[in-house]
C-alpha cells in the first residue's frame with residue numbers, strides 16, 4: 001500500500017536549469033549594459049565554469065567572475081548583474097507541466113507528500129514559496145536537515161520517519177539516477193525516474209518506473225495500490 005510520494009525538487013518539480021539559463025542570460029546582458037566588455041557567450045561560459053567548480057547553488061558567482069576577470073569588483077557591473085539575474089529568475093522559475101495538478105490529485109487520494117532535496121535549505125524554501133508549494137508538502141528535507149546528500153540513506157530515512165511510514169509504503173520520484181534512484185532503492189522504496197528532467201542522457205536509470213510526464217505518477221500509484 002502506497003501512503004506517500006516523495007519528490008526531488010530541482011529538475012523534477014521545478015525546471016531549475018531553464019531558470020538558471022534564463023537568469024544567467026539576463027545577468028550577462030545587464031552587466032554588458034553596465035559596462036562589461038566580454039562577449040556574451042564567453043561571459044556565460046566563464047560563469048558556468050565557476051558553477052561547475054563551486055556548485056550550481058553558489059551565491060557569489062558574480063563576485064568570483066568579476067574578481068577573476070578584472071582583479072577587483074566593479075560594483076556598477078556587479079549590482080546590474082544581480083538585478084538582471086533576479087528579474088529573470090522570478091519570471092523563469094516555473095513548475096513542469098502537470099506538477100500542480102498531479103500534487104492536488106495525490107492529496108485528494110489521501111497520500112502524503114514530501115520533498116527530499118540536496119539544495120540548501122533557504123534556496124529550496126524560496127523556490128517552494130515562490131511557486132506556492134509551501135503548504136502542500138507534509139515534509140520537506142533539505143541539505144541542512146541532515147547534512148548528507150543523496151544517495152546517502154539519511155535524508156530519505158529522515159523523510160520516512162517524519163511521515164511515519166515504512167520505506168515500502170513510499171514512492172521516490174527524481175531526475176538524478178545516481179542520487180535519487182540509487183538512494184531510495186537502497187532503503188527499499190519504489191522508484192520513479194523523471195526522464196523529462198534528465199540532463200545526463202541517462203540510458204539505464206535503474207528505476208522501477210520511468211515517466212515522461214509527472215502526471216504518470218497517478219497511474220503508478222493506482223497500479224501499486226491494487227497490488
Ligand SMILES: [Mg+2]
Pocket residue numbers: 008009010011012174175176
Ligand atoms: Mg534533481
